[in-house]
Amino acid sequence: xENSSTLSKSAVKISVDLLSNPLCEQDQDLLNMVTALDTAxxxxxxxxxxxxxxxxxxxxxxxxxxxxxFPSLNMAVKRREQALQDYRRLQAKVEKYEEKEKxxxxxxxxxxxxxxxxxxxxxxxxxxxxxxxxxxxxxGSRLDYFQPSFESLIRAQVVYYSEMHKIFGDLTQQLDQPGxxxxxxxxxxxxxxxxxxxxxxxxxx
Amino acid sequence: xAKHGADEPSSRSGSPDREDRVxxxxxxxxxxxxxxxxxxxxxxxVHMLHLxxxxxxxxxxxxPQGDLDVLFSNIDDIIKVNSRFLHDLQETASKKEEQVxxxxxxxxxxxxxxxxxxxxxxxxYDQALLLVEMYRKEPELQQHIQDIIKAVVPQAGSSGLSFLxxxxxxRITRYxxxxxxxxxxxxxxASAYPVLxxxxxxxxxxxxxxxxxxxxxxxxxxxxxxxxxxLRERLARINTHTxxxxxxxxxxxxKQEAGLIPRTxxxxxxxxxxxxxxxxxxxxxxxxxxxxxxDHLQAFLCxxxxxxxxxxxxxxxxxxxxxxxxxxxxxxxxxxQRLEGLVCQPLCSLAKALLxxxxxxxxxxxxxxxxxxxxxxxxxxxxxxxxxxxxRHTYQALNSLLVAELPQFNQLAMQWLGQIxxxxxxxxxxxxxxxxxxxxxSMAQLPHHQVPExxxxxxxxxxxxxTSNQLHSFQExxxxxxxxxxxxxxxxxxxxxxxxxxxxxGPGKLYQVTSNISGTGxxxxxxxxxxxxxxxQDKDTKGNRSRxxxxxxxxxxxxxxxxxxxxHVVPSTEELQRQAGLNEDPRCLTPEAVRAPVPSIPTANxxxxxxxxxxxxxxxxSLQAGQPVTVLEAQDKKGNPEWxxxxxxxxxxxxxxxxxxxxxxxxxxxxxLPS
Numbered sequence: 001x002e003n004s005s006t007l008s009k010s011a012v013k014i015s016v017d018l019l020s021n022p023l024c025e026q027d028q029d030l031l032n033m034v035t036a037l038d039t040a041x042x043x044x045x046x047x048x049x050x051x052x053x054x055x056x057x058x059x060x061x062x063x064x065x066x067x068x069x070f071p072s073l074n075m076a077v078k079r080r081e082q083a084l085q086d087y088r089r090l091q092a093k094v095e096k097y098e099e100k101e102k103x104x105x106x107x108x109x110x111x112x113x114x115x116x117x118x119x120x121x122x123x124x125x126x127x128x129x130x131x132x133x134x135x136x137x138x139x140g141s142r143l144d145y146f147q148p149s150f151e152s153l154i155r156a157q158v159v160y161y162s163e164m165h166k167i168f169g170d171l172t173q174q175l176d177q178p179g180x181x182x183x184x185x186x187x188x189x190x191x192x193x194x195x196x197x198x199x200x201x202x203x204x205x
Numbered sequence: 206x207a208k209h210g211a212d213e214p215s216s217r218s219g220s221p222d223r224e225d226r227v228x229x230x231x232x233x234x235x236x237x238x239x240x241x242x243x244x245x246x247x248x249x250x251v252h253m254l255h256l257x258x259x260x261x262x263x264x265x266x267x268x269p270q271g272d273l274d275v276l277f278s279n280i281d282d283i284i285k286v287n288s289r290f291l292h293d294l295q296e297t298a299s300k301k302e303e304q305v306x307x308x309x310x311x312x313x314x315x316x317x318x319x320x321x322x323x324x325x326x327x328x329x330y331d332q333a334l335l336l337v338e339m340y341r342k343e344p345e346l347q348q349h350i351q352d353i354i355k356a357v358v359p360q361a362g363s364s365g366l367s368f369l370x371x372x373x374x375x376r377i378t379r380y381x382x383x384x385x386x387x388x389x390x391x392x393x394x395a396s397a398y399p400v401l402x403x404x405x406x407x408x409x410x411x412x413x414x415x416x417x418x419x420x421x422x423x424x425x426x427x428x429x430x431x432x433x434x435x436l437r438e439r440l441a442r443i444n445t446h447t448x449x450x451x452x453x454x455x456x457x458x459x460k461q462e463a464g465l466i467p468r469t470x471x472x473x474x475x476x477x478x479x480x481x482x483x484x485x486x487x488x489x490x491x492x493x494x495x496x497x498x499x500d501h502l503q504a505f506l507c508x509x510x511x512x513x514x515x516x517x518x519x520x521x522x523x524x525x526x527x528x529x530x531x532x533x534x535x536x537x538x539x540x541x542q543r544l545e546g547l548v549c550q551p552l553c554s555l556a557k558a559l560l561x562x563x564x565x566x567x568x569x570x571x572x573x574x575x576x577x578x579x580x581x582x583x584x585x586x587x588x589x590x591x592x593x594x595x596x597r598h599t600y601q602a603l604n605s606l607l608v609a610e611l612p613q614f615n616q617l618a619m620q621w622l623g624q625i626x627x628x629x630x631x632x633x634x635x636x637x638x639x640x641x642x643x644x645x646x647s648m649a650q651l652p653h654h655q656v657p658e659x660x661x662x663x664x665x666x667x668x669x670x671x672t673s674n675q676l677h678s679f680q681e682x683x684x685x686x687x688x689x690x691x692x693x694x695x696x697x698x699x700x701x702x703x704x705x706x707x708x709x710x711g712p713g714k715l716y717q718v719t720s721n722i723s724g725t726g727x728x729x730x731x732x733x734x735x736x737x738x739x740x741x742q743d744k745d746t747k748g749n750r751s752r753x754x755x756x757x758x759x760x761x762x763x764x765x766x767x768x769x770x771x772x773h774v775v776p777s778t779e780e781l782q783r784q785a786g787l788n789e790d791p792r793c794l795t796p797e798a799v800r801a802p803v804p805s806i807p808t809a810n811x812x813x814x815x816x817x818x819x820x821x822x823x824x825x826x827s828l829q830a831g832q833p834v835t836v837l838e839a840q841d842k843k844g845n846p847e848w849x850x851x852x853x854x855x856x857x858x859x860x861x862x863x864x865x866x867x868x869x870x871x872x873x874x875x876x877x878l879p880s
């Protein structure tokens with residue numbers, strides 16, 4: 001986004017520098033042309049700023065918000081992971097005791113371990129369930145969530161470029177430039193260059 | 206051949222009239238002869254030109270085309286002009302009376318064309334001579350050339366190519382002389398006289414102009430090249446001559462600064478120069494700005510949103526991706542290319558073209574002191590040396606060249622600049638049109654494209670508000686930390702303890718140990734996981750908030766705060782009700798009056814023996830699986846919670862705490878801890 005701002009600003013700089021050149025004072029036509037160009041550039045810059053603001057509001061911020069959910073999500077996943085570890089650990093312990101011979105102390109320990117395991121397992125399952133439910137919903141919500149953003153993005157472009165088209169269309173008509181094709185323009189440039197070169201004061205290279 | 210009959214020798218008579226007429230006739234005769242000479246020489250000249258151009262040139266095909274161009278330069282144009290001239294000359298021959306006048310008029314007519322065509326030839330003549338010299342050094346080539354010349358133009362002899370090439374130069378300088386001759390033999394009162402006079406001066410002008418042009422060209426080509434010399438080369442160039450030259454210039458400048466001598470001000474030139482400086486400033490600035498613009502455009506295009514995949518299969522996102530991709534690859538690329546070709550490149554060429562004039566202006570400024578000195582000397586002394594004359598000429602040539610051509614340059618440059626600017630504007634418009642077309646196309650596929658802009662914005666705002674709330678709720682969901690399994694299995698037998706602590710301290714102060722604590726210090730407790738303690742103080746004597754003073758019901762000491770967790774005493778009112786309405790187990794004792802303020806006892810589980818246990822000593826008591834027991838103390842005399850003091854079947858003794866389990870059943874009520 002800053003790129004498009006800098007782009008617009010550098011376009012404005014072109015016209016501002018031109019305007020400041022003293023030649024403009026002498027030559028009325030040139031002055032008119034350059035002033036018109038300058039106005040156009042400045043207006044475009046204003047529109048660009050507007051576009052940037054609009055996009056900021058409707059695209060960048062929602063994007064950020066969406067992204068800010070992810071840390072909490074990651075934390076939740078981590079916690080589930082931890083719970084899983086605990087569960088596994090206790091499960092292993094239970095299995096270990098189950099494999100031993102069923103003496104009294106062992107049985108007691110087994111029982112205790114089972115008791116410990118139960119809430120941990122429940123906890124893990126609860127976490128798991130939650131994530132299983134919520135994550136797909138979250139992921140799916142992005143579809144609807146981003147729809148308006150993209151729409152807005154496209155529309156902002158449309159608005160901006162229609163303004164640009166209008167402004168520069170007017171300008172070209174005003175500056176009296178016939179609709180030359182590119183080859184024509186190139187030929188014109190070549191012609192001017194050779195005219196310049198025909199002067200002896202211009203070095204040939 | 207004399208044509209007119211007026212040239213027959215008249216009879217010699219002594220009358221002055223007759224003599225005049227004789228001289229008149231004689232001059233008329235000479236005039237006619239001169240005119241005829243003009244025509245004849247013209248004929249042979251044109252013939253020679255033809256020979257050079259067609260025969261000799263075509264036989265010299267082995268030389269590279271560039272050389273041939275230099276040698277013969279615009280000889281074809283000369284032929285064209287002179288052929289027409291000749292033709293017209295020959296026509297005048299028919300009009301006997303007015304021939305001279307017609308001839309004069311003809312020269313005046315052709316003056317401009319002759320000047321144009323011959324000046325070009327003269328300028329390239331020097332280079333042609335250089336080439337001829339080069340050829341002379343190669344004997345084989347030289348011989349070949351000689352043979353050709355001999356074949357075509359036998360009378361050329363062994364003079365070589367230069368002889369042939371100089372012919373046009375000779376011709377153009379001869380015209381004034383020929384005309385002069387005709388003029389001399391024309392009577393002053395003849396009608397043709399003024400015409401002839403004008404013709405003569407015209408042709409002389411032509412020659413002067415050609416010379417001037419040539420000199421300017423030489424000066425220009427000498428000084429326009431910007432020489433890139435290294436320091437070493439510059440140093441090598443310093444010799445006494447340059448040193449003296451520069452010191453004299455410097456002294457001149459100083460004298461001017463001091464006001465000793467007036468500085469020649471050339472207002473016209475200064476104005477021109479100023480304008481030129483503005484133009485060059487304009488061009489360089491524009492060039493730099495456009496270059497910067499291009500750079501920014503490049504940076505702008507580096508951002509490629511369509512390459513990142515959000516995995517949204519359809520809808521506006523896809524449209525946007527396509528749009529962005531199209532824009533990048535096509536519209537903007539084209540814009541950039543056109544910008545480079547139609548705006549940047551011309552600007553660069555224009556900027557390069559500025560160098561020549563800049564150099565010349567600088568040189569002129571350098572030579573100005575020389576010129577001024579020479580002028581001074583001329584005023585004082587009236588003559589000057591050869592070098593001084595040369596310096597003067599150089600300066601004058603530079604000056605006149607610049608004065609003549611700078612205005613043109615400025616104007617051309619400005620026009621071109623104007624064109625370039627217009628092109629720039631048009632390019633922007635075209636870009637806008639392209640993007641707009643595509644964007645509108647994309648927009649038409651969006652669901653809300655009919656909605657006008659302000660309404661759309663409101664819509665978007667609302668939607669975003671809604672969805673951000675949704676997101677918020679998601680976030681909350683994920684943030685919710687479920688409490689870890691708090692209901693850790695209580696060591697059986699500790700309910701009593703809990704109750705006691707509860708009664709003494711209140712529910713908010715009970716904490717459960719989350720992992721085994723091994724006390725290291727003297728006042729630190731060693732507690733197993735699951736033990737309930739009551740908080741006495743949440744810091745130790747030193748104020749350390751991570752060591753808490755707790756009461757276990759028997760012992761007091763410090764434990765690390767991190768291993769404690771608030772214990773939620775789980776009330777289960779239905780259990781209480783159950784308890785209250787239950788008929789006792791025949792073995793349980795009737796509840797006695799509850800001692801001290803023991804609030805509603807939350808413990809609802811009957812302790813039973815989970816496994817059989819055989820007592821191994823008198824302190825221990827045997828258990829059978831499933832037997833209900835009464836826990837008197839949840840730890841032994843040493844405070845070790847592995848053993849519990851229980852009463853079973855009327856007997857008391859220690860059993861391993863692990864062998865006891867809780868089972869939901871009517872609780873034995875009323876047992877007090879033996880105090």
